[in-house]
Amino acid sequence: MYNNIFLRKATYEDMDLIFKWANDSAVRNNAFNQEKIEYQEHKKWFKSRLEDKNTLIYILTKNNKDVGQIRVDIDNKVGEIDFSIAKSERGNGFGTVLLELLIDKINNNSFDIYKLIGKVKKKNMASKKVFIKADFNKIKKENKNYDIFYYKIKEGYNMNEQIKLTSDRTIGKNKPAYIIAEMSANHAGSKDRALEIIHAAKKAGADCVKVQTYTPDTMTIYSEKKWFQIDKGTWKGENLHNLYQKAYTPWEWQEDLKKEAEKIGIDFFSTPYENTAVDFLEDLGVEFYKVASFSITNLPFLKYLAQKAKPIIMSTGMATLAEIDEAVRTIREAGNDQLALLNCSSAYPSIADDMNLKNIKNLEETFGVPVGLSDHSLGSVAAVTSVAMGAKIIEKHFCMSREIENPDASFSMEPDEFKKMVDDIRAAEKAIGKIDYSISEKEKNSRLFRRSIFAVEDIKAGEELTEENIRVIRPGYGLKPKNWEKVLHKKALKDIEEGTPLNWDLIK
Known part of the structure; x- marks a missing residue:
């Protein structure tokens, strides 16, 4: 690829060389930890890195002279890059050469890496130019301290811009937003009220009504120990088991709720939390599933659910990008590619500062699936805004009245509010329109x-x-x-x- 320039694998003999480069003043100034590195600390670190199967370290040589180093830390098939060039060799284009040779080496070996990323301080213009010249793309994510660049080694995911939820319902690209009324605990223990919610949701313009399938005992145990007492947020002071006792939807209701939804022409599905709930819903004939944010790290459960080969809508609240990636891969590797993701802030209620609606486009670009919003904020601003930003699913808690006491009432929408949100979303979709510079009659x-x-x-x-x-x-x-x-x-x-x-x- 380059004459007399190549990457060689680092060895213990390179310890002092890398120590010298790491403590260079320019390198420390552009590092996220700017403190000078102590030699004994470096020795331990370098030894552990060389022995770590998830770390690659290479030395760049030209005419048998060492001119730079590059390290890749691999996590969930994403490799994060750190590199530096010898002081005497800076400005000669070796940064770009390092990245290009690394990409070539990964492509020609069996490294299980599908994406490389590099974090660069805002002021480090030289490194930014290196990544751009090596055909890295900048992630459209705002951070006041650094920019992130990425390069796809191999396609981690096939684009799946639409998924078919039911025989007559497809969601995703070029389809209107799919609007879900989340019943949750808003039945307040009354089956009649649950049926009333289904009718009201249909009248308010919802495409679907969702319930949750669990019991207090499938979620937790009853205990007076401190770990089972909620000490913050909307449910402060509640015992966890008691909270689920108030909130759960009895399983014996759910067949009748599903039949009523089908009768009036509104989709019905549920969020199971463990395998027995999945089995119950399979017997019920539910056509697709929801995964709650709290379940995203329960990989055995995700695998079990994915093996049912039905579409899955998964919330991503509280999850890191690596955790989302791991969950998506678990579902894919179980043979299920019918997946949509929901951006979510798992606070009840959520506040505007925590919504991060820019994640919607990033999730779509990263995972190649339809993306929407699970909205726990008050009002409809976030929902309508998210549709303008590409959301194809909106999930919102729905109640008959916030005056009816239950664990979820405070952040739920009443029917007239929900209808106004639906109307605003449909108006927003019309306003978004298409790219068209022709002149209308008006x-x-x-x-x-x-x-x-x-x-x-x-x-x-x-x-x-x-x-x-x-x-x-x-x-x-x-x-x-x-x-x-x-x-x-x-x-x-x-x-x-x-x-x-x-x-x-x-x-x-």
């Missing part, structure tokens, strides 16, 4: 109120057109303003009355 009428060139005094034939007798004014029946200099100081071909729009037939 706009054609409005164009007449643009400015154009008019006679503002009576002008005799042969008289000069001046700034006193012509002007650029509304309406737009005359020559366009761009012709002003062409018209000025020309002669009138005939008498022109005040208030006449100028055209070329009136000018010599």
Whole structure:
């Protein structure tokens, strides 16, 4: 690839060399930890890294001279890069060479890496240029301290822009947002109220109503120990088992709830939390599933659910990108590619500062799936905004009245509020429209109120057109303003009355 330039694997003999480069003043200044590295600490670190199967360290050599180093720390098939160039060799393009040789080495070996990333301090312009020259892309994620660049070694995920939830319901690209009314605990222990919620959700414009399938005993145990007492947030003071006792939807209701939803033409599905709930819902004939944010790290459960080969909508609250990646891969590797993700802030209620709606586009680009919003905020601003940012699913808690006491009432929408949200989402979708610069019929009428060139005094034939007798004014029946200099100081071909729009037939 390059004459006399290659990467060699680092060995223990490179310990002092890398120590020297690491403590270079420019390297420390651009590092996230700027403190000088102590030698004994470096020795321990370097030894552990060389022995770590998830770390790659290479030395760049030119004509048998060491000119730089690069390290890759691998986590969930994503390799994070750290590199440096010897002080005497900076400015010679070796940074880009390092990255290109690394990519070539990964492509030609069996390293299980599908993406490389590099974090670069905002002020480190030299390193930014290195990543860009090596065809890395900048992740569209705002951070005040650093930028992130990435390079796809291999396609981690096939693009799956649409998923078919039911025989007659497809969601994703070029489809309207799929709006889910989350019943959760808002039945407040009444089956009749649960049925009422289904009807009200349909009337309010929801596409789907969702319940949750668990019992207090499948979620936790009853204990008075401190770990089972909630000491913060909306449910502060509750015992965990008691909270689930108040909130759960009895399993014996769920067949009737599903039948009622089918009867009135609204989709019905559920969030199971463990395998027995999945088995129950399979017997019930549920066509697709929801995974709650709290289950995203329960990989054995995700595998079991994915093996049912039904579409899955998974929330991502509280999860790191690595945890989301691990969950998605678990589902994919179980043979299920019918997946959508929901951006989510798992606070009840969520506040605007924590919503991070820019994650929607990033999740879509990263995982190649339809993405939506599980919205626990108050009001509809986040939901409507997210649709404008590409969300294809909106999930919102739904209640008949917040006055009906239950664990989820405080952050749920009443029917009239939910209907207003649905109407606003549908209006937003129309407003988003498409890329189209053609002029509508209504706009054609409005164009007449643009400015154009008019006679503002009576002008005799042969008289000069001046700034006193012509002007650029509304309406737009005359020559366009761009012709002003062409018209000025020309002669009138005939008498022109005040208030006449100028055209070329009136000018010599």
